[in-house]
Amino acid sequence: MAAPQHVRAAPLARALRATATATASAPVPIKSQGTSRRALLGLSEPQLRQLALDLGQESYRGKQLHDLLYKSRAKQIQDFNHVPKAFREALLGAGWSAGRSPVHHAITASDGTTKILLKLEDNRLIETVGIPVDDDNKGSSRLTACVSSQVGCPLRCSFCATGKxxxxxxxxPHEIVEQVLAIEETFKHRVTNVVFMGMGEPMMNLKSVLEAHRCFNKELKIGQRMMTISTVGVPNTIKMLASHKLQSTLAVSLHAPNQKLRETIVPSAKSYPLGxxxxxCKNYFLETGRRVSFEYTLLAGINDEKQHxxxxxxxxxxxxxxxxxxxIPYNPIEGSEYKRPYRKVVQAFVDALEARKITVSVRQTRGLDANAACGQLRNEFQKNPLLEIEPSPSTEPTLVPA
Known part of the structure; x- marks a missing residue:
């Protein structure tokens, strides 16, 4: 189904109102949307200690729960062998679950990038991607987790597979946290970096994103500076994020240098003027001291010319x-009118920016043969196959403008 050319104001406004409050998680969370039980995963040690007390146990039992969740990585309350049977039964009776979902499918690309599908309690599938990087200069390796924040995406950017x-x-929160645990278990390696760049618009689920961010930092010991939160731009939410003064990178999906062109690529931009x-973004940098990364997908003949x-x-x-x-050179998907630009076009764009003293890099495309590259996070089980593509060619025929 083709992506619509605009986002209706009423649904978007309702979604924005849902993000109006981004606070720390309550000691006893309400039942999760889409699930029948409350999840232990994502809770802090103080929260788990309080839960133990609420269920008539000693406080230290909460510490045991914390270790079972984040060290032993127990996936079911029935596997909590280090706590009394009566406590396990009390947790189940009170409507709690460990908060882990089974891996439905995993596929690994030739470069090691692995896409994992998790099957949630309500039988919906979400995708997360593990991206291994060996740093030859430092003799170390990194493992980046690209996590989803929504099941699908309501914004429907015209080039994006997920929105279609x-x-x-x-x-x-626990459904975001468990993605990192699944990647660590698949790679048998600790996740060092987290990017909120998977399915969905993180700023339209900011409360859960912030709770997951806290868990990654405090419980899984991933540094704030090792995390990136992306957005296509949702009114008022960048200000909200800045108020938390996180030491994480903000990545803004820009994709166009002017409002008119941006609205054709990012329909939701109509509600958020570029100025x-x-x-x-400027205020985010001033409040946090963290630079903003502007993501710019290059679409052949659309936004990749020198004048752009x-x-x-x-x-x-x-x-x-x-x-x-x-x-980001575009990664084509089936049914899309957009094309990937040629290498010399990409380089000319880089040269034009560098000539004007703009710091720029070109993202290395990963996971093409696993349909896991950025912009291709699309569930192959929903019968929307992606095109197999080659890297941008070094020689080219005449480029026909789109």
């Missing part, structure tokens, strides 16, 4: 300092 599948619901977005690079450089000057441009 529609939107089902927000993910709960207001850039002002919020020049216009982008002028736009970024309004931000002051504290930004970086990350160029």
């Amino acid at each position: 599948g529609g939107f089902a619901r927000n993910l709960q 207001a977005l850039m002002d919020d 690079a020049e216009e982008l450089a002028e736009l970024l000057r309004t931000c002051g300092g504290g930004y970086h441009v990350n160029l």
